Amino acid sequence: MAATMEQVAKLAGVSLKTVSRVVNGEENVSPETKVKVLRVISQVEFVPNVAARRLSSGRAMTIGIVLGWALSSTYSSSLVEFILAECKSHGYNLTIYSMGNDLTNNVVQAFLGKHVDGIILDTIGGEDADLRDQLDSMHVPYLIVNPNSMEGIDRISYVTIDDFNGGKTAVNYLINLGHRSIGCILGVSERIQNKDRLRGYRKALADADIPFKKSLVYLDEPSDFSLGYSGVLRLISNNNDMTAIFCYNDEVAMGVMSAIWQSGRKIPDDISVIGFDDIRYAAMMIPPLTTIRQPIDQIAKYAVNNLMRLIEDPDTKRLHDVLPIDLIVRDTCRPRVK
Amino acid sequence: MAATMEQVAKLAGVSLKTVSRVVNGEENVSPETKVKVLRVISQVEFVPNVAARRLSSGRAMTIGIVLGWALSSTYSSSLVEFILAECKSHGYNLTIYSMGNDLTNNVVQAFLGKHVDGIILDTIGGEDADLRDQLDSMHVPYLIVNPNSMEGIDRISYVTIDDFNGGKTAVNYLINLGHRSIGCILGVSERIQNKDRLRGYRKALADADIPFKKSLVYLDEPSDFSLGYSGVLRLISNNNDMTAIFCYNDEVAMGVMSAIWQSGRKIPDDISVIGFDDIRYAAMMIPPLTTIRQPIDQIAKYAVNNLMRLIEDPDTKRLHDVLPIDLIVRDTCRPRVK
């Protein structure tokens, strides 16, 4: 059933190497022999054995992605989906590694065991420090998506988005709608994403000559539904003039909207809300969420393409990309009326 | 850096085969040699080369999953996450194939090229008929998750849930809350899931001596947010006594809730809503959604374990599993008051 190159060679009356040339689209094969070989290939349904190919070539044709978040988080699964498609178009396979017990070991072994040629890291915080050290010392080609810190980042390749501008654009949009008392709910960690989005928030305020008020900023962990839920209740009780809120991400915004709804207020009538990410469910919220879109498809494209370059040419310099964000206007923000 | 078995053997002063025995935990190795070999292994950081192992053993130690839905749908990504974990615990890898151009070809080639030892199919409708024919004729071990039809299913292994009982449980719960005019929003396709949940709906009504009314059932495609949104508006306009709705899945329920909210009605005060699946966001809806939970972790476990059996023993008979569902009570249903 599963034919080998040798059988194809015999049937076509050529050498093994000639079949190999045809299969891999190499040059230096006369048109006639090519046709002859191709006919046999389709006749016997020949498909090259990947294991043999990997063993002899020394390349796994596979990259690994290390996830710090659950795959079932919408952001992760969407990123993985795009990365998968991009890998496929390069003839590469993708293997997924989730943070957890013994991750560093697993990933290092995967490289030593020739499971993968390179790694994409999409982690949360400092928990991957060990892993990065190992990858560095073993000279494994790797690249970070949305690095959490800029410390020592010059030595590492990464793809990220313009978080500062994301925060600024969101808050600027609210200011243009007439809002002046604007809440902000973020994670408290040292992640650069939090810092940069907060910088963006402050910059937009400063540009509009609106003084920064500490009581309008709520910081806690983790940045999920519950952060938004408890955060907005706190902000409301401390700021009765607040008319809008900038949220760290769409899931936080979900929590914010839930709490506002349950407190008897209305969105956007009483409070405007803006999120970040533009996950699949943003458009399905009630009402549909205005948000800052991350170009996940582009992030995936840059991540995979750059990693391929690092794999194929070890002398490649560090590759750094910062991708632009977009404001997606839906129905959760409206001009201030009070 | 990446040492080979031969190097380990030389350093330990034993034969290649003995190293192999230690690495694979085989018997018939004296404790002393074992210790000696293990010491060398950790010294040189030996990790067996997967490609060599695959080539010589003829087993890929990898299974493939074919997805008919986008990976970024919460249900799919959650299933994949559990399947991934289950594979890992068996020492297997997972490769993801998404429906799309040339899928049949890709999957068949993956098997012929020894990429995978077996396949899990999680598809939508008839679009995988071609693929299934091919897998059958090539005697590829495969298993279907949530088959869409029971036609010829005796010849195939599958894992599914008790859709009939899911529908019945949901509607029975609403009936026990006093509701008698209960809407039902489903996909219209020939998928067995639609038929069985509808049967469950009718059975619950019949058991309570409530006559079935055709005007309370709304069927359309695809079963997503928009189906719920337009479906509920139609049901409301045709049934002004309707006080509750059973939805095909949680995303449909999201659409239903959105439309109800925008029409100025309240949940659960005016209308009770119950979903299906219990996706991650069900608990985050406003209010948190009461729903029927699919045991995705169990589905994954059965799917992977059964597929392994099919792979390891070709004489295994068809394996059939129907897993139970659970009612998850949250805040979208309340006793009828009107």
Added chain:
DNA sequence: CTGAAAGCGCTTACAG
């Protein structure tokens, strides 16, 4: 309990 030999199915490096 241990080992020598053959072979899995390709690619690489070289020769012509």
Added chain:
DNA sequence: CTGAAAGCGCTTACAG
């Protein structure tokens, strides 16, 4: 434009 040889790093089947 074509091919013969060696080898990638393991496992399998067999011998002792």
